[in-house]
Amino acid sequence: MAMTQSEEDEAAEEESAPSTAFVALVRLAFPTAVLLLAVLYVENTYGRIGTDNLYYPYFIVAMIFLFVISVYVSEIKHLYNHGAEDEFIESLKKSYSEWKRSIGFVIAGAAYLSMINVLGFFISSFLGMIVIMLIGGLRDPKMIVGGTITTLVLVYVLFITIMGMNPPEGMLI
Structure with missing residues (x-):
C-alpha cells in the first residue's frame, strides 16, 4: 500500500532530529582531532628539529589551522539553523x-x-x-x-x- 504525501510528511515529523549539542559534538569532533594532532606535531618538533627542515611541515600545519577554522565557521552556521527535537542523551543513545x-x-x-x-x-x-x-x-x-x-x-x-x-x-x- 503506497503512502500519500501527507502520510509521508507525518512519518518524517515523527522521526525526531538529534539535539543541537549532539550534532555539534559529532560534526566538530574530526576537525578538532585534526587540530589537536597538528598542535601536538608542532609541540614535538619545535626546538628539536632545525627550522630549515620545518618550513614545509609548518606550512601544512598552518593550512590545517585555516581549514579547521573554516570548518568551524561553516558548522557553527549550520548548527545555528538546526532545529533540535531530541535531548542530548537520546541522540547519543540513537547514534x-x-x-x-x-x-x-x-x-x-x-x-x-x-x-x-x-x-x-x-x-x-x-x-x-x-x-x-x-x-x-x-x-x-x-x-x-x-x-x-x-x-x-x-x-x-x-x-x-x-x-x-x-x-x-x-x-x-
Whole structure:
C-alpha cells in the first residue's frame, strides 16, 4: 500500500532530529582531532628539529589551522539553523546503537596497538584478531581460531622467514 504525501510528511515529523549539542559534538569532533594532532606535531618538533627542515611541515600545519577554522565557521552556521527535537542523551543513545560496531573496531584497534609493545606482535595480533572477529559478528570458535592461526602462520612465513623482517617485540616476549 503506497503512502500519500501527507502520510509521508507525518512519518518524517515523527522521526525526531538529534539535539543541537549532539550534532555539534559529532560534526566538530574530526576537525578538532585534526587540530589537536597538528598542535601536538608542532609541540614535538619545535626546538628539536632545525627550522630549515620545518618550513614545509609548518606550512601544512598552518593550512590545517585555516581549514579547521573554516570548518568551524561553516558548522557553527549550520548548527545555528538546526532545529533540535531530541535531548542530548537520546541522540547519543540513537547514534551509539547505529555506530556501536564501528566504535568497537576503533577501541579494539587502539587496544591492539597499545598491546604490541607489551605482549609482542604475535600474541597481540592473536588476541586482536579474535576480538575483531567477535566484534564483526563471527561466533564460530573453530573459524575464529583457525582463521587467526592461519593468518599468523602466513605472516610468519612471508615476512619473517622469506623476507627476513623482524616483528615488533614486546617487554614480555
